[in-house]
Amino acid sequence: MKKTQEALTKKSWVVIKIIKSFLSNLNTNKSSILAGTITYLLVASLVLYPLATLIFNSFGISVINYSPTLQTYTNVFADINNWIALKNTIYIGIVATFFALLFGSSLAWITTRTNFKYKHFVSFNVFLTLCIPSYVYAVAWIDIFRRNGRLDRTLAAIFENFDYTFNTYSLGAVIFVLSINMYPIVFMAVSHALNNANRSLEDTSMLSGATRLKTTFKITLPLIVPTIFSIGLFVFSRVIANFGVPAALAFPSGIEVLTTRVLSSLNNLQLQLATTLSVLLLAISVAVFYWHKFVMKNRRYTTISSSTSKPQLIELKKSKIYVTILIVVFQFLTSILPFITLSLTSLVTRSHLPLTFENLTFSNFTGLFQNPIALRGIRNSITFGAVGATIAIIIGLGIIFVSYKTKMLGRKFIETVASLPMACPSVVLGIAAILAWSSSVVNIYGTPWIIIITYISLFIPIVLKNLAGIIESQDPSLDSAARVNGASRLRTFRDITFPSLKGGIFSAGLMAFIIALREIPISLLLFSYGNETIGVLMFNMRSDFGGTEFVSAISVLVITLTVILRIILKQVALKRKNKKNGSLGEYYANSN
Amino acid sequence: MKLKIAQKNTMKMSLLIQLVFPYTRGEFLAIIGPSGCGKSTLLRSIAGLETPNEGEIVIEDNLMFSSTTSYNVPPEKRDIALVFQDYALWPHFIVFDNVAYPLKIRKVPKKEIKQKVHQFLCLVELADKEQRYPHELSGGEQQRVALARALIMSPKVLLLDEPLSNLDAKLREQMQSELVKIQKALNLTVVHFTHDQSKAMELADRIIVMNHGEISQVGTPKEIYKNPTSSFVASFIGKTNLIAKKSKNIKTTTLLFDELATSMNIDANDNTVLSVRPEDISLSLKYGEYKGTIARVIYHGNTTQYLVKYKNTELIVQSNSNTNFNQGSSVYFSIGKIVVVIVGR
Incomplete structure (x- = not known):
């Protein structure tokens, strides 16, 4: 009896010590603790929760139903x-x-x-x-x-x-x-x-x-x-x-x-x-x-x-x-020709018609802005991308602050969790979102938010990779200087760290936006009437009304927008000078 | 007015910083020691940028840190200024904003900020560079901006983390005298952390020599130079000839040691080391206590150094450049001052 009590007090003492170290490591600055806690909660609910829901569901465990099983897997492997x-x-x-x-x-x-x-x-x-x-x-x-x-x-x-x-x-x-x-x-x-x-x-x-x-x-x-x-x-x-x-x-x-x-x-x-x-x-x-x-x-x-x-x-x-001819022909066929063929198709009334003056039309492009669904899709992709990127940047900054500027318990774990979507196929993120956000507990299916939230989890790793590189190359004494001059952790982050991150934040935002323009599986799985995106349009238009011309027009639009955004991105990178070429974030953003 | 820190475990080694030293306001202290002796850990602990594992830090009767009560004042509340080795000027702020930052944080009225920044920039003679960015300034100017930024908050203590080491010799001398001038004018307590003993000697009122995370000796530059209490201090502060009873490369006992010990009438054991400064040995062609041969001549311009071989010992001798002894010739020498050091003390 006494022993168990002793063990219990010992245990609670350990817990108290952990909490105490958690708090004291922040140098008892309340705003730092608040910022850190909010970040933890956001990452846990936006990234960890959907993925955990997906995994638990595959074993038959969900919020409303607890029946652990491996039957699901045996079923999968039984089907040729x-x-x-x-x-x-x-x-x-x-x-x-x-x-x-x-x-x-x-x-x-x-x-x-x-x-x-x-x-x-x-x-x-x-x-x-x-x-x-x-x-x-x-x-x-x-x-x-x-x-x-x-x-x-x-x-x-x-x-x-x-x-x-x-x-x-x-x-x-x-x-x-x-x-x-x-x-x-x-x-x-x-x-x-x-x-x-x-x-x-x-x-x-x-x-x-x-x-x-x-x-x-x-x-x-x-x-x-x-x-x-x-x-x-x-x-x-x-x-x-x-x-x-x-x-x-x-x-x-x-x-x-x-x-x-x-x-x-x-x-x-x-x-x-x-x-x-x-x-x-x-x-x-x-x-x-x-x-x-x-x-x-x-x-x-x-x-x-x-x-x-x-x-x-x-x-x-x-x-x-020979080398020159080989390269020129290869690259012509793989990048210029697809662009030309899409442009040509987008400029004729019906795709099988020859390109003559009578068949030439801009109606496919003007149609994009007259057709309510198409217009909505374009508008949605832009808003979802912009809103998702903005929130992802805010959360990303929180993670960067906690992970690099405080000694909060579990900070590296949170960073790892937040980077996880980088390794996830978008389809998986979509399924996870369906399971997580359309249950009887939380149901936002049918609203734009289910897409935006999934975009956020997709974009956070881009923000992290963009900013971590800058933070790591920064002279730590700049921070220390602000601290000894009287600035708190959070104030230091705002006044000293943040200004140097601006370029990286802008790049990350652009990269996220480019992905939003081309992303298909997430919105395809999660869209509902009124929340269509460019990806949904491109994917469904082919099957719906076989509109190769229409899809080509959207494709040309997406490519043009991407080219413009990428040129801006390049200029920003050149201006930043310390551009981290060959970084994982860059490859990730480019391969989505 | 004390500062006490004990033990800070770092990844590489376990430092045992046991120091309690009183200082008086307006004193210029130098903490010196070879790299890796725990200087930066101590500096960062005092500033609050690192947390020692044990001990307490008290500055002017104010408790800053105590491990027993896990009390820790964050760096922004310690009122300690720090000039970094690389100055740590914020690249996105102009000079004015860099210097004004500590006041802005303290919510000083704008008018007063403007006036004070101007005052301190005048003090470091940079009033005309107010609108420049740090990268547009020379190294010396950047350093003075960093100094102005540190001084403007009227700190209790000003810590210097080798800020002079990145400057060229001429600029450094200029900055040194300016620093002392300002320090005396403001009656500021300065703690200068450096590995460069010569600079510390020139600047400091008192020197604290550190080695392996412990204090080896505390004293005025003169005391430390003239009466080192350990062979480490003797050899770290200035050049010296350490003469031990048994040295590593000589199997038999050092003959010179025995002779000196008998002449001085000291009770010598194996742990006794004698320290003889090169300038305390005088050379002569005709007379002297000992007779040796010149093994090597090193000409320095204002001085000439000789390597004199005496029996199984080699001594460095410094004399003025007017002397002219040839390599290989025999020479008489006398030893003016010998300091007895006991190893392990």
Whole structure:
């Protein structure tokens, strides 16, 4: 009896001590505690709660129903279709990653290490590719390759009685489109690594008598292998998370991947199946993503640039003309041509009509602003993006404050939780939101807020990655100086830290906004009448009224807006100078 | 008026800072020691930027920190000014705003702020640079802005974290004299943390020598230089010849040590070390107590240093540059002053 009492007092003493240390670490500043607590609550409710709900639901546990089971999983694995979807997911993941790595790293090597001339052309096309959402690529693919599409019509005009047998909808198409969509990220990462790799290592190799080619394979390549490996894992995690492309290019011929299967099971009113599949997809993505982070962190070399001297460029000699032609043709086909074909289609009354003066029209564009649904979609995407980005920035600032400027208990845990959506496929976030926000406890389904809240969780990691880099590079004595001069923690954050974060906040906001313009699965899962977004329009217009012209017009609009926003983003980054090139946040924002 | 801190565990080592030192208002103190001796931990603990594990900090009768009652005054409430090594001027504020910041925080009326900032910028002779950004200023000017910012809050204590080390020699001398001038004018207590003993000697009224997280010696520069109580202090403050009974590289006992010990009539044991400053040895061609040979000549301009070999000992001797002894020649020398140091004290 006495013993238990003693143990009890000991326990409560420990609890008191923890609380006390929690509070005293904040130097008993009430406003700091308040700011920290609000941040914790927001992260817990907006990020942790939906994901936890998803996982618990897959085991049959929810707020209203407690019946733990593994039946859901045995059901999933009993159905051969799920196995096929899993196999297809991993297949496109591996093959598309391979091609993205191949295209991206070869281009990076050629532009940084050889005397290839048209480097600006390459960076222009990489930029344009980044501005085209993956789903828009799929639309362009269909526009070109479908029966009676652009290619079919062209060939039919040349050859009489031409029989078009190309299979428009296949896994191959998905792989092609996704590897094109992803190679710019590989290009950026590998160029960054090559530019930062210590030149003297390569110079020494050549002074020791190795040829340039031998140096490339024996020195340069091993130096950047860790970078290639980690970016490969990242690309893989983004490819398997993609929903729009397999939905547009594989689903029509009955081929499913995990993301599309989640949606189709939801459409068949099998919420439990969708939930369990989502958890499986989440598990794979999170595992790959954290593997990538681990590799990234444990890279032993690459970023050891000390000299700024330009390296001796490799002379391409005779092969130069072939390399040039190959790159120009490849990039023309993968970035300029899709844009041209979309523009052309958006400018004719019916897509199969030839481009003559009579058929030329702007009605598709003017229609966007006359059709109430289209107008609403555009307006919604802009508002949801803006509101979501603003709130994500505020919460992100709270997390940054707690995590870097206080010693509050569990601050790193909160930061990790808040970064988690980075590793989640958007489809999974959507399903989690359905489960979390349309229960009998909280029901905001049917309001814009369910989309906005999910956008917030999607955007917070972007804010964090943008700001953490700046905070880490900042001189800590600037903060200390403010403290000894009389400013509290919170005041210091406002007066000293915040001004230096402004550029990063602006960039993060723009990146979030770009994602809102192109995002499909979240709004597709969560929209209701009146809350349609651009993503919903693009996705549904094809099936609803087969309006390729309309979709093309929206696509052109999205691309144009993205180009403008990205140019602003670039200017901001240039102005900031300490731009953290090759940062994870940048790749993440670019791959969504 | 005391300051007492004990033990601060850092990741790398366990520091045992046991110091209680009284100071009088308006004193210029220097805390010196080699890097890693616990200076910065002490400095940051006094300012409140770090929390010691144990002990207490009392500044002018005000308790700032106590581990037993877990009482901790946050840095913003301590009224301690700190000039950082890299000045820590806020890059997004102009000079005026940098200096005005402590007053703004304290909600001083605008008019008064303007007047006071001008006054202090005049004090550091930067009144004309009010509207500039820190990056538009030279290193010396930045340093003076940092000083003005520290002084404007009329602190109890001004802590200096080696702010002079980033300046070139000429500017440093200028800043030093200015600093002392201002300090005396405002009757300010200054604690200067540095690893540079020569600067500390020039500036400080009193010096506290630290090593391995403990205080080795406290005293005026003269006391510390003339009467070091440990071999560490003797060798850290200025150059010296440490003569031990048994040194590491000589197997047998140092012959010079024995001779000196007998002549001085001291009870020498293995822990006794004798310290002889290079300038306390005089060289002569004709007469002297000991006879050695010149092993090396190092010409310094205003002085010349000789490495004199005597039996199994080598001594550094400093003499004025007019002397002219050749390498390899024999020379007589006399020792003017010997300090007896006992290791471990």
